[in-house]
Amino acid sequence: MVEADELRERIRQALGSVSHLEVRDLTGTKDHWEALIVSEAFSGKSRIEQHQMVYAALGELMAGPVHALALKTYSPESWSKQEG
DSSP: OOOHHHHHHHHHHHHSOEEEEEEEESSSSSSEEEEEEEEGGGTTOOHHHHHHHHHHHHGGGGGTTOOEEEEEEEOHHHHHHHHO
16 A cells, blocks of 8 residues: 555656646555646657656556556646647
8 A cells, every 4th residue: 555645756756847746546445546647757758658757756666555557647738738
């Protein structure tokens, strides 16, 4: 099990410029998560590269405490298109 605050902190530390971040426990068991992340660090990166950046940020948590992670990642430019 892992707390949402730890996930948020690791993501912010690794990506630097995070303008929007939501982390949600999908099952109440603290091992199945959903994250929506908007970061300048994602600009010019493919969706796969963006997700790899998040997995790297979470490191060893992905090999144990985090059983599942649904990701929605956006650069600020692609996020503004989603909102509009």
